[in-house]
Amino acid sequence: MKRASPQDHLPLGTQTFQVLLALGEETLHGYGIIQSFEAMTEGRDTLLPGSLYGTLGRMVDGGLLVEVPPPPGEISAGPERRYYRVTDFGRAVATAESERLSRLVSAARARNWVTEGAG
Secondary structure (H helix, E strand, O other), rough: OOOOOOOHOOOHHHHHHHHHHOOOOEEEHHHHHHHHHHHOOOOOOOOOOOHHHHHHHHHHHHOOOOEEEOOOOOOOOOOOOOOOEEOOHHHHHHHHHHHHHHHHHHHHHHOOOOOOOOO
16 A cells, blocks of 8 residues: 655645644644634634634544644643644645745746735
């Protein structure tokens, strides 16, 4: 059986890439991922909880994330939170997607559609 390569997952869906970016090297629960992404984008973009949890499940099934036990001493007022961490394969996929997007931005700059300071 052939092992999947990062390129097999490209292009990533927007929310999948956003989750990988939000997690980085951290271990977070769903709401923590939402907060991390909002902080990273300075509130310009958000992850919606209604679709986030389905995305997280698909990412675990695809080997991009792994569910991990809560940190010691973690107390939740509601249901027990699920914590996630990016796998080595997930990092490789995020790197491949970043490189793909970088090439597209370079092509847009060559057409003068994006300026260096835009963002």
